[in-house]
Amino acid sequence: MVSGRLRQGKTFLLDAACRAAGGFYFGATEAADAESLRRVSAALTEHSRPPSPYHFAHWAEVIDALFALGSERPIPVVIDEFPYLAKANPELPSIIQEALRPLRDQRVASRTRLLLCGSALTFMGKLLSGNAPLRGRSGLELIVRPLDYRLAADFWGITDPRLALMVHSIVGGTPAYRREFARGDSPSGPEDFDDWVVRTVLNAETPLFREARYLLAEEPDLRDTTLYLSVLGAVADGNTTRGGIANYLERKATDIAHPINVLEDAGFLHRDADVFRENRPTYRITEPLIGFYHAVMRPVWDQLERPGNARRVWQASRRRFVSNVLGPHFEQVCREWTLHHADPDLLGGLPARVGHGTVHDPKTRTGHEVDVAVVGIADNGKPPLLAIGEAKWNDTMGAAHLQRLHHIRDLITLTGRYDTTHTKLLCFSGAGFNDKARTAADASSDVHLIDLPALYGHP
Numbered sequence: 001m002v003s004g005r006l007r008q009g010k011t012f013l014l015d016a017a018c019r020a021a022g023g024f025y026f027g028a029t030e031a032a033d034a035e036s037l038r039r040v041s042a043a044l045t046e047h048s049r050p051p052s053p054y055h056f057a058h059w060a061e062v063i064d065a066l067f068a069l070g071s072e073r074p075i076p077v078v079i080d081e082f083p084y085l086a087k088a089n090p091e092l093p094s095i096i097q098e099a100l101r102p103l104r105d106q107r108v109a110s111r112t113r114l115l116l117c118g119s120a121l122t123f124m125g126k127l128l129s130g131n132a133p134l135r136g137r138s139g140l141e142l143i144v145r146p147l148d149y150r151l152a153a154d155f156w157g158i159t160d161p162r163l164a165l166m167v168h169s170i171v172g173g174t175p176a177y178r179r180e181f182a183r184g185d186s187p188s189g190p191e192d193f194d195d196w197v198v199r200t201v202l203n204a205e206t207p208l209f210r211e212a213r214y215l216l217a218e219e220p221d222l223r224d225t226t227l228y229l230s231v232l233g234a235v236a237d238g239n240t241t242r243g244g245i246a247n248y249l250e251r252k253a254t255d256i257a258h259p260i261n262v263l264e265d266a267g268f269l270h271r272d273a274d275v276f277r278e279n280r281p282t283y284r285i286t287e288p289l290i291g292f293y294h295a296v297m298r299p300v301w302d303q304l305e306r307p308g309n310a311r312r313v314w315q316a317s318r319r320r321f322v323s324n325v326l327g328p329h330f331e332q333v334c335r336e337w338t339l340h341h342a343d344p345d346l347l348g349g350l351p352a353r354v355g356h357g358t359v360h361d362p363k364t365r366t367g368h369e370v371d372v373a374v375v376g377i378a379d380n381g382k383p384p385l386l387a388i389g390e391a392k393w394n395d396t397m398g399a400a401h402l403q404r405l406h407h408i409r410d411l412i413t414l415t416g417r418y419d420t421t422h423t424k425l426l427c428f429s430g431a432g433f434n435d436k437a438r439t440a441a442d443a444s445s446d447v448h449l450i451d452l453p454a455l456y457g458h459p
Contacts, residue, residue, distance in 0.1 A: 004144030023076035070112030147173030212293030236294035389426030
């Protein structure tokens with residue numbers, strides 16, 4: 001089972017595997033069952049060159065013919081966009097289940113490696129869940145994910161870490177966006193970023209311009225996209241709690257529970273638990289292009305569709321881009337660095353999870369936001385809080401930021417929930433640090449300053 005959101009390179013990967021190993025690849029389309037049977041008959045006839053052409057009348061015949069391809073050697077057989085076929089013929093998973101019966105001759109004699117691939121994450125997830133026919137039949141469950149922020153910088157050929165993060169905050173790590181959608185146009189340097197946004201992302205003539213809208217339209221479980229778009233718009237506008245989303249839409253929280261769950265299942269929203277208050281989760285948009293669309297493009301869509309308006313719109317939207325897109329994205333990248341790239345010796349242990357949260361101050365009756373909270377592995381006691389951190393994209397960080405983290409650490413200690421004996425203090429900045437912050441870091445092994453080059457692994 002191979003799944004992943006659109007544009008991540010699943011088809012490229014599987015087609016390349018078939019070419020390299022002499023396998024068979026079939027890409028399904030939205031079509032009636034009879035038409036799909038004709039298409040797979042023609043494709044298999046061209047691949048195998050049998051004495052007489054195939055004319056399959058039922059999918060059981062197709063599956064047996066695919067197993068027969070592996071009678072002499074291991075061979076990959078790919079059915080791409082499998083959800084299209086199963087939508088037209090809901091019995092298809094059960095037919096494959098029957099074909100994979102353990103002692104069935106056609107299976108025992110075959111070395112075919114059958115790969116079912118799909119972009120509809122909700123559908124692909126259900127194929128192997130609960131009492132689904134194919135549960136327990138899969139020997140491989142591969143999720144093709146977007147490139148992380150470091151790999152994305154390499155893929156786009158960007159060496160400047162500040163520019164790399166700004167580009168990633170818009171197009172994320174989806175490989176297809178560079179060549180097919182941005183037509184190979186990558187910003188030549190930091191000074192070219194604004195022009196690049198205008199000529200690619202906000203240019204109505206490029207495929208990237210309407211991509212965020214199409215991503216939702218191509219997800220089969222999102223039938224009426226109006227409400228789903230509104231939920232995403234609320235999150236992009238900074239309303240990250242369920243109550244905040246409901247208030248933004250002027251609806252009851254119970255009314256938006258279903259669309260939030262569907263967007264989570266489809267991979268467009270991610271639920272982040274508050275490290276300090278488990279009953280107060282927040283939501284974030286997982287696909288940067290969708291977040292950028294809702295924060296910058298959707299409010300002024302009519303203006304953007306008119307030729308020649310892109311530069312004017314971008315100049316007026318840049319502040320909103322920094323506050324609603326770039327700032328939150330930088331915080332998330334800092335969390336990813338802490339979880340996947342930070343040296344465990346720097347943190348004082350291996351992170352079990354990295355999140356964010358709010359720490360309540362009973363004296364002032366206020367809450368303190370913690371951008372990065374690193375929880376370690378509990379060994380028969382309270383889980384250790386390895387580190388807490390603050391992330392600022394545009395601020396030069398100094399002693400005041402460190403004092404704030406010291407105070408928050410003391411508040412967490414009073415709650416008794418975590419062991420804060422060795423909690424480190426992390427400052428992440430896209431603008432750098434002043435002399436007082438550097439002096440404090442040099443004087444204490446508990447304080448660490450992480451700049452953009454460090455996030456990207458540059459010396």
